[in-house]
Amino acid sequence: MDKILRINMGAEGGPKVTVAPFGDYAGLGGRGLTSAVVSKEVPPDCHPLSDANKLVIAPGLLSGTAGSMTGRISMGCKSPLTGGIKESNAGGQPSQVLARLGYGAIMLEGKPEGDDLYKIFINKDGIRITTDNSLRMLGNYDTVEKMKKEFGDKIACISIGPAGEMKLNAASVACTDAELRPTRHAGRGGVGAVMGSKGVKVIVLDDTGVSMRQPKDPDKFREANKVFTEGLRKHGVTGEALPAYGTNVLTNILNEAGGYPTYNFKEGRFIGASKISGETEAALETERGGVPTHACHRGCVIRCSGIYNDKDGHYLTKQPEYETVWAHGGHCGIDDMDKIAMMDFLDDDIGLDTIEMGVAIGVAMEAGLLKFGDADGAINLIKEVGKGTPLGRIIGSGAAITGRVFGVERVPVVKGQAMPAYDPRAIQGIGVTYATTPMGADHTAGYAIATNILRVGGFVDPLKPEGQIDLSRNLQIATAAIDSTGMCLFIAFAIMDQPETFQAMLDLINTFYGLSFTGDDVVDLGKKVLKMERDFNMRAGFTKEQDRLPPFFKTQPVPPHNVTFQVKDEDLDKVFNW
Amino acid sequence: MQNKNTLDDNAKHLHITIDPTHFSNFYEILQSGFIVRCRVGVSIKALLCEQFGLTPEYVVERISTIFLDGKPVDDIESAIIKDGSRLALSAAMPGLVGATMRREGVYASLRSSITYEEKHSNYQSKEGTVTIKLFNLLMEELGPIFLKRGIFVTFPAMATFLTKQPDNFWKACKEILLDRKPVVYSILQKSNLPAQCDWVFLTVLILN
Ligand code: SF4
Numbered sequence: 001m002d003k004i005l006r007i008n009m010g011a012e013g014g015p016k017v018t019v020a021p022f023g024d025y026a027g028l029g030g031r032g033l034t035s036a037v038v039s040k041e042v043p044p045d046c047h048p049l050s051d052a053n054k055l056v057i058a059p060g061l062l063s064g065t066a067g068s069m070t071g072r073i074s075m076g077c078k079s080p081l082t083g084g085i086k087e088s089n090a091g092g093q094p095s096q097v098l099a100r101l102g103y104g105a106i107m108l109e110g111k112p113e114g115d116d117l118y119k120i121f122i123n124k125d126g127i128r129i130t131t132d133n134s135l136r137m138l139g140n141y142d143t144v145e146k147m148k149k150e151f152g153d154k155i156a157c158i159s160i161g162p163a164g165e166m167k168l169n170a171a172s173v174a175c176t177d178a179e180l181r182p183t184r185h186a187g188r189g190g191v192g193a194v195m196g197s198k199g200v201k202v203i204v205l206d207d208t209g210v211s212m213r214q215p216k217d218p219d220k221f222r223e224a225n226k227v228f229t230e231g232l233r234k235h236g237v238t239g240e241a242l243p244a245y246g247t248n249v250l251t252n253i254l255n256e257a258g259g260y261p262t263y264n265f266k267e268g269r270f271i272g273a274s275k276i277s278g279e280t281e282a283a284l285e286t287e288r289g290g291v292p293t294h295a296c297h298r299g300c301v302i303r304c305s306g307i308y309n310d311k312d313g314h315y316l317t318k319q320p321e322y323e324t325v326w327a328h329g330g331h332c333g334i335d336d337m338d339k340i341a342m343m344d345f346l347d348d349d350i351g352l353d354t355i356e357m358g359v360a361i362g363v364a365m366e367a368g369l370l371k372f373g374d375a376d377g378a379i380n381l382i383k384e385v386g387k388g389t390p391l392g393r394i395i396g397s398g399a400a401i402t403g404r405v406f407g408v409e410r411v412p413v414v415k416g417q418a419m420p421a422y423d424p425r426a427i428q429g430i431g432v433t434y435a436t437t438p439m440g441a442d443h444t445a446g447y448a449i450a451t452n453i454l455r456v457g458g459f460v461d462p463l464k465p466e467g468q469i470d471l472s473r474n475l476q477i478a479t480a481a482i483d484s485t486g487m488c489l490f491i492a493f494a495i496m497d498q499p500e501t502f503q504a505m506l507d508l509i510n511t512f513y514g515l516s517f518t519g520d521d522v523v524d525l526g527k528k529v530l531k532m533e534r535d536f537n538m539r540a541g542f543t544k545e546q547d548r549l550p551p552f553f554k555t556q557p558v559p560p561h562n563v564t565f566q567v568k569d570e571d572l573d574k575v576f577n578w
Numbered sequence: 579m580q581n582k583n584t585l586d587d588n589a590k591h592l593h594i595t596i597d598p599t600h601f602s603n604f605y606e607i608l609q610s611g612f613i614v615r616c617r618v619g620v621s622i623k624a625l626l627c628e629q630f631g632l633t634p635e636y637v638v639e640r641i642s643t644i645f646l647d648g649k650p651v652d653d654i655e656s657a658i659i660k661d662g663s664r665l666a667l668s669a670a671m672p673g674l675v676g677a678t679m680r681r682e683g684v685y686a687s688l689r690s691s692i693t694y695e696e697k698h699s700n701y702q703s704k705e706g707t708v709t710i711k712l713f714n715l716l717m718e719e720l721g722p723i724f725l726k727r728g729i730f731v732t733f734p735a736m737a738t739f740l741t742k743q744p745d746n747f748w749k750a751c752k753e754i755l756l757d758r759k760p761v762v763y764s765i766l767q768k769s770n771l772p773a774q775c776d777w778v779f780l781t782v783l784i785l786n
């Protein structure tokens with residue numbers, strides 16, 4: 001993984017390929033690399049769908065190795081949804097395959113003149129780019145089927161659905177999973193629209209004849225991986241809760257805490273929560289012959305995903321995650337798991353961010369376009385997006401635009417991006433991250449909970465409310481660092497509680513690259529990434545006024561605890577003081 | 579809050595002995611919440627260990643997330659169970675929020691606006707009722723204990739549950755007793771529980 005592949009889609013005479021060494025970007029991977037390229041090479045004031053924007057697709061530092069949990073892929077660009085820098089990441093197979101093919105990144109640059117659609121095929125022998133207009137407006141599932149027929153089933157695909165082709169703000173980029181289904185999405189921020197603006201429908205990766213990336217010290221790497229894997233397996237969250245129930249196990253917890261946003265953030269508890277909880281979902285999957293424990297890519301030992309079958313036992317979609325079940329479920333007052341699973345399938349097929357779509361539909365419900373709880377109406381709205389009707393294009397442009405078009409006051413977005421499944425009035429510390437992350441409201445921006453073991457920013461008294469600012473800062477730093485390794489953020493539970501598992505993670509990097517990375521270096525990397533991202537946003541015109549939650553969080557108490565968001569603006573402005 | 583006499587007076591006793599393969603059918607009841615009779619005016623720890631028979635090690639290591647009346651609890655020795663309280667129990671959970679809700683976790687301050695605080699210290703120990711909710715791994719581990727001990731479920735909730743059960747659930751039932759008398763499952767399946775009762779006292783024995 002020592003080269004960068006640049007494809008200028010707007011070059012004279014057709015797309016032009018350049019392969020070059022890492023150069024200035026040496027030592028970076030995943031989010032670290034995408035944010036470095038975007039902040040250095042993309043003019044901050046450019047239109048996100050113009051030729052000046054770039055879509056950077058980067059595996060993590062350890063992707064393509066035998067290391068566990070190393071298959072996340074980052075996609076970065078200037079976001080059409082937020083207008084700021086974006087890193088959106090996904091699981092699936094492409095990260096491993098791309099890294100094994102030797103590429104540290106694919107950068108889609110420029111913009112073609114006409115409206116031809118392109119497919120890009122990459123294998124050990126090189127890169128082939130061809131026009132293929134037969135793919136126009138195909139869903140991700142059909143697109144992948146066609147690629148299978150053409151290139152066989154030893155491939156991994158990165159593709160967009162109709163939403164990306166229409167350049168809608170909620171468009172995602174799909175990555176195929178281990179079964180070659182397009183179920184893993186870089187969902188947030190409209191990265192699919194940027195891929196669509198480059199005219200690229202699908203990137204097909206084939207690593208046949210290529211071997212695993214080899215570590216500098218194979219014996220020590222193997223040993224570190226063993227300790228790391230054992231640590232994940234023995235921990236209660238990574239070894240038991242996530243494999244058994246997936247992320248949707250959080251529904252009951254959030255609901256009990258009164259922090260489960262319901263009816264478009266009107267209430268904090270949903271009466272139908274137990275019908276759509278992870279426990280119910282897993283039992284249903286088992287009963288129907290699906291799978292409640294499944295890896296989104298080979299090499300994942302946590303396996304938080306699953307397979308969701310319909311009533312007749314046929315595959316419907318992958319196990320919808322917590323955020324998806326919430327966005328299409330409680331947020332919209334819907335408690336029918338089958339209907340939610342259908343929406344998950346449609347989002348994946350059309351190529352849409354499930355959070356942005358669910359929140360936009362909830363906002364439309366608030367506007368009276370349809371009733372809360374109307375599952376069939378919600379399904380129809382997603383289908384309208386797929387067809388590109390005027391109403392569908394509004395909803396597919398995200399919650400902020402939907403709210404503006406339909407005159408809704410309560411629109412839960414920050415920097416134009418829909419807020420995920422945790423009410424910031426009940427869990428105020430998360431509100432701090434929602435408000436201040438350079439990414440727009442994003443729960444994963446402060447997800448790497450291993451700050452204590454990373455010793456990011458010193459000791460914070462957990463029982464003092466003032467600690468929220470420091471904790472949010474520390475969490476964002478730790479997350480930016482882990483996002484750069486290509487490791488799934490869910491490793492954070494085991495590395496938070498088990499120092500030897502954290503050390504094993506460092507050893508994996510060190511023995512692979514022959515480095516002596518310490519916890520402090522990890523923290524420095526995280527700070528560097530965040531600094532680049534904040535700097536880009538500032539140059540794009542963001543001020544501290546964008547680091548705020550919508551006013552209704554301060555004025556409308558959320559039941560059952562009847563709390564409002566209390567963190568002061570001046571405190572929010574201290575998050576990045578380090 | 580349920581008065582002891584009211585519960586007993588208006589409850590039918592349903593007992594089911596069932597194969598372990600169908601234990602998960604009871605998840606819906608366990609996670610939605612059920613009522614137990616116990617001594618209230620005691621700490622959460624005393625309730626869990628002294629009345630429900632859990633070991634202190636299990637409580638410390640396994641029940642890492644506890645909500646009392648919808649509020650996350652840090653100190654289980656000072657938080658007091660009152661008559662009519664609702665207690666939700668969970669194992670360690672994923673996500674930043676999962677970590678945030680943990681008892682005395684490093685991220686507790688992130689949810690300080692809803693954290694449970696005990697306002698008084700003088701409570702009398704007395705007979706009462708508590709609503710218990712079991713989530714995730716604890717449904718499997720503690721569910722059989724509570725079901726064996728006996729739980730109160732409202733009549734409508736029980737009727738909905740029974741009506742919904744598929745044939746293979748009933749086939750897995752080795753014994754069904756209503757007020758200690760054997761009944762055929764079709765009576766329950768059609769939700770023909772005597773409608774005069776407000777509550778069902780459910781005991782379930784999971785065969786090994
Ligand atoms: S833990 Fe879940 S999200 Fe992470 S790599 Fe495994 S299956 Fe994918």
